[in-house]
Amino acid sequence: MKKTLALLLACAVSSACAAFQVSSQGKSVSEIIVPEEPSEELLFAARELQKWIGRISGAEPAVFHAPTKQNNHKIFLGKEFYAPEDDFRFIGESDGWVVRRNGKKLFLSGPKDGGVINAVFLLFDRNTDLIFPRPVMDGEALFTPDPDLTFRETDFRGRPSWNYREFGLVHAHFDPPTSLWARRNYSNSRGMFYHKYHIRSTLDLFFSGVLTYELGRFLPNEKYFAEHPGYYAWQEGKRKKYEHYGPQLCYTDREGREALVREMLAALERDLTPEIRKIHFGFGDTWSLCNCPECRKPIPLADGSQLTPDDDAFRSTQYFLYLNAVVEAMLKKYPHLEAETLGYLYAAVPPRVKPHPKLTVIYCPYPKNDKIPIDGKGNEKWNVRSRDWAKSGARVGIYEYWGDASDFPRPVADAAAENLRIWNKLGIHHFLSTETYPDVRRTPPEQDKLAGAWDVSAMEYWVLSRLMLDSSRNPSELRNEYLKRVYGPAASPMREYYEAIHKAWHADRRISMYNDNAVECAELYIRRPGMEKTLREKLAAAEKLAGRDTVKQLVRNHRERFEFLMRSAARSKPAIFEIPLAADAGKTAMDFDAPVWNSASRIENFKITGTRGKNAAVQTSVFFLHDRRNLYVRFRCAEPDMKHLDLQKAPYPGRLPPGDRVELFLKTADAKTYHHFAGSPSGAKYEAEGYNHRWTVAWDYATRRNKDSWEAVMRIPLDKLGLRITVNNKCRILPVRHRVDGQNAETSSHAGAGPHMPAAFPEMLLKE
Amino acid sequence: MKKIFFLAFLLPGTLLNAADFNAEVLPAAKYRVVLTAPAPPEWQIRFTDADGNIPLGGILNSRGERYRGTEKNTYVREFYTPHFAKKATLRTKDKVENVRFEAVGDSKYLNLNPEFRLGSDNYSGYARTTQSVIRKGADGNYLEVSDSRYGMTLTDPVPVTPGRTYRVSLRREGPGVPKKNIGVYIRFLDKTGNVLDNQRNYWKQSFTFYSNWKNDFPASKQFTAPPSAAFLECLLLDGKFAAFYLTEEKKRGEAR
Numbered sequence A: 001m002k003k004t005l006a007l008l009l010a011c012a013v014s015s016a017c018a019a020f021q022v023s024s025q026g027k028s029v030s031e032i033i034v035p036e037e038p039s040e041e042l043l044f045a046a047r048e049l050q051k052w053i054g055r056i057s058g059a060e061p062a063v064f065h066a067p068t069k070q071n072n073h074k075i076f077l078g079k080e081f082y083a084p085e086d087d088f089r090f091i092g093e094s095d096g097w098v099v100r101r102n103g104k105k106l107f108l109s110g111p112k113d114g115g116v117i118n119a120v121f122l123l124f125d126r127n128t129d130l131i132f133p134r135p136v137m138d139g140e141a142l143f144t145p146d147p148d149l150t151f152r153e154t155d156f157r158g159r160p161s162w163n164y165r166e167f168g169l170v171h172a173h174f175d176p177p178t179s180l181w182a183r184r185n186y187s188n189s190r191g192m193f194y195h196k197y198h199i200r201s202t203l204d205l206f207f208s209g210v211l212t213y214e215l216g217r218f219l220p221n222e223k224y225f226a227e228h229p230g231y232y233a234w235q236e237g238k239r240k241k242y243e244h245y246g247p248q249l250c251y252t253d254r255e256g257r258e259a260l261v262r263e264m265l266a267a268l269e270r271d272l273t274p275e276i277r278k279i280h281f282g283f284g285d286t287w288s289l290c291n292c293p294e295c296r297k298p299i300p301l302a303d304g305s306q307l308t309p310d311d312d313a314f315r316s317t318q319y320f321l322y323l324n325a326v327v328e329a330m331l332k333k334y335p336h337l338e339a340e341t342l343g344y345l346y347a348a349v350p351p352r353v354k355p356h357p358k359l360t361v362i363y364c365p366y367p368k369n370d371k372i373p374i375d376g377k378g379n380e381k382w383n384v385r386s387r388d389w390a391k392s393g394a395r396v397g398i399y400e401y402w403g404d405a406s407d408f409p410r411p412v413a414d415a416a417a418e419n420l421r422i423w424n425k426l427g428i429h430h431f432l433s434t435e436t437y438p439d440v441r442r443t444p445p446e447q448d449k450l451a452g453a454w455d456v457s458a459m460e461y462w463v464l465s466r467l468m469l470d471s472s473r474n475p476s477e478l479r480n481e482y483l484k485r486v487y488g489p490a491a492s493p494m495r496e497y498y499e500a501i502h503k504a505w506h507a508d509r510r511i512s513m514y515n516d517n518a519v520e521c522a523e524l525y526i527r528r529p530g531m532e533k534t535l536r537e538k539l540a541a542a543e544k545l546a547g548r549d550t551v552k553q554l555v556r557n558h559r560e561r562f563e564f565l566m567r568s569a570a571r572s573k574p575a576i577f578e579i580p581l582a583a584d585a586g587k588t589a590m591d592f593d594a595p596v597w598n599s600a601s602r603i604e605n606f607k608i609t610g611t612r613g614k615n616a617a618v619q620t621s622v623f624f625l626h627d628r629r630n631l632y633v634r635f636r637c638a639e640p641d642m643k644h645l646d647l648q649k650a651p652y653p654g655r656l657p658p659g660d661r662v663e664l665f666l667k668t669a670d671a672k673t674y675h676h677f678a679g680s681p682s683g684a685k686y687e688a689e690g691y692n693h694r695w696t697v698a699w700d701y702a703t704r705r706n707k708d709s710w711e712a713v714m715r716i717p718l719d720k721l722g723l724r725i726t727v728n729n730k731c732r733i734l735p736v737r738h739r740v741d742g743q744n745a746e747t748s749s750h751a752g753a754g755p756h757m758p759a760a761f762p763e764m765l766l767k768e
Numbered sequence B: 001m002k003k004i005f006f007l008a009f010l011l012p013g014t015l016l017n018a019a020d021f022n023a024e025v026l027p028a029a030k031y032r033v034v035l036t037a038p039a040p041p042e043w044q045i046r047f048t049d050a051d052g053n054i055p056l057g058g059i060l061n062s063r064g065e066r067y068r069g070t071e072k073n074t075y076v077r078e079f080y081t082p083h084f085a086k087k088a089t090l091r092t093k094d095k096v097e098n099v100r101f102e103a104v105g106d107s108k109y110l111n112l113n114p115e116f117r118l119g120s121d122n123y124s125g126y127a128r129t130t131q132s133v134i135r136k137g138a139d140g141n142y143l144e145v146s147d148s149r150y151g152m153t154l155t156d157p158v159p160v161t162p163g164r165t166y167r168v169s170l171r172r173e174g175p176g177v178p179k180k181n182i183g184v185y186i187r188f189l190d191k192t193g194n195v196l197d198n199q200r201n202y203w204k205q206s207f208t209f210y211s212n213w214k215n216d217f218p219a220s221k222q223f224t225a226p227p228s229a230a231f232l233e234c235l236l237l238d239g240k241f242a243a244f245y246l247t248e249e250k251k252r253g254e255a256r
């Protein structure tokens, strides 16, 4: 009697009685209730709630379609049981959640059933130490067993910072374990699929369904081109058939648009299922647009002004006018659908017309430096465009690349968090996707970068999952949370390990991008700062301290990947050739004797091309400098027979000099093609884009003749070739010499790489 | 006049004016409900366990349009009772008559409605279809699963026993050589309906009926239920199915 009274008193004065017990001494004291016709989302929520309560407490609560008469704790899932007006208004159109307790009843609800999935995992997040460290792991999760599992935080609501959150898989588009991990970590969208089975795989049922079409494919050439050439692009005096990488549709031909709408509606009639909520309209990967008179006409704008074809936003505006009409026609028949397109190529420029309100434009701010946010030095362009998109009135989505190059533990979440907040502040919060490596193990280790990424970067993925849900969170606090939950007693050495890499990565001012090479990163951020030994010891200590076998295995996987990276870095001599910065080179570098050339980096020993390393007959030295805007390349060509140079024909203007010459091939990271520069001893110049000699750019070239050599210096305007040193300071560059000696001609180059083979041009780094 | 609900159990013609009707049933067994109605009704069958509760999976919702019988104004749906089922309750808000609720007799086929004999507008056994239709053919009905992007049909889950072996076979409808092979993907589910294994190698769990095979070619494939398997369901893709069969392989010594 006394005891009861004491308990009652304790209840009155503390929050203990607010606790919601789900199991007692390993026996269930709760049940889960779902509606009579639960959606796939609610089914998943119920099964996961049941499963993880069961795993933590040792007793699975049963799931019912109606509450039983038992006097136990009841957890109700879904808006059928609880739909508080105020909370639902707050949540709006998102998959937000509300969790409320009323005595022995606990309600997990949201206007969208996906919100209940979020509520389930938030309930665990706030009341237990349950964590899903990576997609493929023995037992799937880590937690501290608790036979008296009790939820104490049972009164909260929230809405996500981003309505749609997606870990978009790259390299393998279908990987159920990674998608399941993503859903358990609050992602609600699943990217695009390429095989029919994937669509109906059980996982797809609780992700929002997207159907993807390419606009041009709605009007098959076979069906329409002969009779309706006007639907297609007018270029160089004629209409051209549609190609993904070639001519697009005419965006101003009304009849063509109407035909496309008819085909689009027929396709939807055929393909649509109730799960599909969104239609993605893609376009060809090309700038090859229609040049018919109508498509070159200024576009009248709402404010009475005219948008002229030379305006940056002209093509984008034309495209969105076209797409808006297509979307409107779709919504007339299917008002429940949403539409989506990419803000990419010409459509990356915010248009001067408001995109359709049901249209999401997915803007891809890349490539950029992942070490700093978009308002950081060098990334400014992406910030400006973000602002412009926000102002455009479009519903904007963001396509990110954080998961790329995660086979080295790049701490990308710091800049990511800042970017997310910048975008949120601009009013961008509809959709966020990041490229992600699926947790798929491959052998040998050289090919294991996917699971290899999860070996070392699982923490960063987890942190990103939290940031997408709530962009106000602090990445370092999240990292600490992950380390504590996953590694337990081994958290300290793991934290020290990650912090050391974090520090080295940020201390180095080199930019880091989606295409970073993990081995190169290991060299730059671990070996060169002299951290290899210390980090190895940290991981060894962590394995020793780790309690559970699963955790030991996680650390072992990490160690194996670490050793692979160290081994590979030690083996691969830093292949990258560095070109020093001489900020004032512009003043003197065209002068052969200027002292600035003393600081240049140099290449010798040209090899005959196509011979696997046979030395050239005569010596060539090449010197490199840059001043951020220009690349300076100086050739010194030894020549035992200077006189033969005088016998050579003068080159035909605009054509490659047929006799002796020096050449430079150059390909910037994102360019689809490469550029070719050449000059003769007599001073004749040649430039081309690939083999296209009609292409031209202003560049400088000077030569001089010595007793037994001739020299040339080139000034190549990098900015005009599309190289933004602030964005990517790597570039593929190949110097070549062609020498004609009587009947014999010899082409030699750096390392013997062949001309016109851009993949073989050696990568060089323009040093800051 | 006040709306009256007419229900019966096993006794055609018996009229009952109650919204619900309860009857004892066997668990994991094949049953059918048959009724007539002037307009396509919606109805529920609610399965309760020994304690009178309705565990997850204990409600079967039916829209009459999908379960027309061969005779006018009749509706029929075959189904498996859940493993916990002790009682079944039929509930509807619509006007129905001549309700019959009966066990389906022995059949060598484990799956429901293998030859689509219940009617060309009857999706018993194939509740989850997208871009698939049952049509009248020259020799009975057949299921046509469109080869469009989302065309597919999932069979209702069939109870299985771990360690036992099951055989999938089918007959294709129509002569000639179709454009695509028929694909059947097999999934084993646990008691709560979760797919077992991670589906990464889904393509290994499949049976292909090649388009150049004759429509009556006796092709089939066996699958053994893994530990903790409780159900088997099949995803049917790309083609016309005159029949789809699921049988259990008898162990040596067992009667056929």
Ligand SMILES: [Zn+2]
Pocket (backbone or CB within 6 Å): A233, A234, A249, A250, A251, A252, A253, A290, A291, A292, A293, A294, A295
């Ligand atoms: Zn045009």
